[in-house]
Amino acid sequence: MSRNRAARLAPVVEMAERAEREAARMLGRCQGQLTQAEMKLGELERYRSDYQQQWIEEGRRGVSGQWLMNYQRFLSQLESAIGQQTQSVNWHRDNLDKARGAWQQRYARLEGLRKLVQRYLDEARAADDKREQKLLDELVQRLPARDL
Template structure:
């Protein structure tokens, strides 16, 4: 009986395994998006650092008012882009956290189902072992020379 319970759960386990694999794929995609967003943010911050270094170098030689205005305008745009990219990184990290939680939930469900199936199989094996032992005991009792005293 327990063996058939395990067999009946096989499609449920397969569905849970598919859901867990899909959640793992989504987790991987989200991790890739976080990595890309962080790389882009790093590039923007490095570019800002380079641009600020250029300001220091140019400032030593003296700059025109027009150059200073252009520098400040561009730096402002760059700061805005960095802020937007930082928000993008946060958004992607939040998505990653949600994807991780979804995968953990599906993984835990799959493991729970697998343990239940194993328990059913163990129960079926124990019942079968008892049945075989009972048959062996009956055969031994029926053997000639046994039970006569």
């Protein structure tokens, strides 16, 4: 009986395994996208730092008003790009958290199903052992008693 229940759950376990694998793939994709977004943000921040260093060096030599206006305009655009990329990183981080939650949920479901199947198999094995022991006991009782 328990073995039949375990067998009937096999397709459900297979579906849960596929769902867990897909969730794991999605988690990996989200992690990769977050890594790329963080790298791009890092590049923008390094570029800003380099540009600010250039400002310090140029400022020592003296700069024109036009150069200063161009610098401020470009720095403003760069700050805007950094802000947008920071939002992108945050969005990807949230997306990763959601994907991790979905994977954990599917993994927990899969593990629960596996434990249930194992319990059914253990119950079937115990029932088989009990039946076998009962048969052996009956056979021993049927044997003629030997005088020692």
